[in-house]
Amino acid sequence: MTDTEAQQLKSLGLAVINTELEAISALRDRIDDNFVTACQHLLNCEGRIVVIGMGKSGHIGGKIAATLASTGSPAFFVHPGEASHGDLGMITDKDVVLALSNSGETSEVLTILPLIKRLGIPLIAMTGKPFSTIAQSAHAHIDVSADKEACPLGLAPTSSTTTALVMGDALAISLLEARGFTAEDFALSHPGGNLGRRLLLHVSDIMHTGSAIPKINDKALISDALVEMTDKGLGMTAVINDNDNIVGIFTDGDLRRVLAQTINVHTTAIADFMTTDCITGQPTMLAAEILELMQRHKINALLITDDEQQLVGAINMHDLLRAGVV
Numbered sequence: 001m002t003d004t005e006a007q008q009l010k011s012l013g014l015a016v017i018n019t020e021l022e023a024i025s026a027l028r029d030r031i032d033d034n035f036v037t038a039c040q041h042l043l044n045c046e047g048r049i050v051v052i053g054m055g056k057s058g059h060i061g062g063k064i065a066a067t068l069a070s071t072g073s074p075a076f077f078v079h080p081g082e083a084s085h086g087d088l089g090m091i092t093d094k095d096v097v098l099a100l101s102n103s104g105e106t107s108e109v110l111t112i113l114p115l116i117k118r119l120g121i122p123l124i125a126m127t128g129k130p131f132s133t134i135a136q137s138a139h140a141h142i143d144v145s146a147d148k149e150a151c152p153l154g155l156a157p158t159s160s161t162t163t164a165l166v167m168g169d170a171l172a173i174s175l176l177e178a179r180g181f182t183a184e185d186f187a188l189s190h191p192g193g194n195l196g197r198r199l200l201l202h203v204s205d206i207m208h209t210g211s212a213i214p215k216i217n218d219k220a221l222i223s224d225a226l227v228e229m230t231d232k233g234l235g236m237t238a239v240i241n242d243n244d245n246i247v248g249i250f251t252d253g254d255l256r257r258v259l260a261q262t263i264n265v266h267t268t269a270i271a272d273f274m275t276t277d278c279i280t281g282q283p284t285m286l287a288a289e290i291l292e293l294m295q296r297h298k299i300n301a302l303l304i305t306d307d308e309q310q311l312v313g314a315i316n317m318h319d320l321l322r323a324g325v326v
Contacts, residue, residue, distance in 0.1 A: 027170075034141055068175070100126050101125070104125070109134055126167060203289075204283035206319050207283060214232035214237035220270050222268050222273060235251060239270055244310065301314065
């Protein structure tokens with residue numbers, strides 16, 4: 001490929017982006033009373049938001065339905081062609097229908113309009129033709145028209161699908177804010193994702209407990225600590241007194257400082273080299289909070305205590321990595 005051909009491809013790609021940017025910019029003036037009315041119907045929906053659309057509008061509708069559902073507005077997509085062959089039974093008299101059609105005259109959508117009206121439920125339309133049949137039949141119409149498609153032939157839905165997608169996002173996020181939807185709420189619908197793990201996973205879910213907790217008595221020797229650390233594999237050990245209270249921690253870092261000196265680990269007490277002012281966490285903390293605590297103090301392992309400051313667990317950075325929190 002010549003430099004000229006390469007430059008031509010870049011120019012074509014840039015032209016598409018500029019055309020779609022212009023179409024998106026025009027949407028600013030369409031966040032009007034119709035948009036507010038649409039939001040009010042969606043907020044008042046006692047059932048679910050049923051999104052319908054054919055062809056490319058259907059693909060955009062599917063994404064809009066997914067975005068609504070994941071941001072606190074229960075929604076699902078129904079193919080209008082299938083709706084007239086039985087799937088209309090999925091729509092109840094407590095739902096709201098959101099119909100997408102660039103032309104506003106999609107025959108499959110027009111076919112089910114009388115049935116939607118018979119149910120007596122609100123119809124929100126997003127079309128590129130404000131005076132189309134679908135637009136005029138709606139309780140609220142949002143104009144998502146694009147002056148021109150990015151396709152040089154003016155045929156392939158490009159700018160028009162982009163404007164519909166952006167307006168769908170505007171609806172979803174406006175509803176999210178109006179409902180007071182939080183990051184924790186979002187995580188509940190995304191338990192398998194990274195955000196879900198960060199906002200739902202607690203320390204108690206992944207910490208080491210019982211006999212898996214590395215701990216030695218404060219009268220033990222450094223050599224005893226090495227055996228315990230090797231056995232439990234967390235890179236540290238708690239140091240406790242006869243009453244099971246934490247009096248310190250001995251870590252890999254402490255061990256390196258010991259080895260840097262000419263000290264006999266078989267005769268030297270752990271109390272001489274342990275860290276007494278140790279950071280601890282609680283089992284009710286989020287794993288993400290523990291991660292932030294460990295990063296802030298530049299430590300790789302942490303002891304977990306209950307409200308009475310009794311040792312109940314231990315956790316290290318590898319545990320957070322395995323849990324997908326890092």
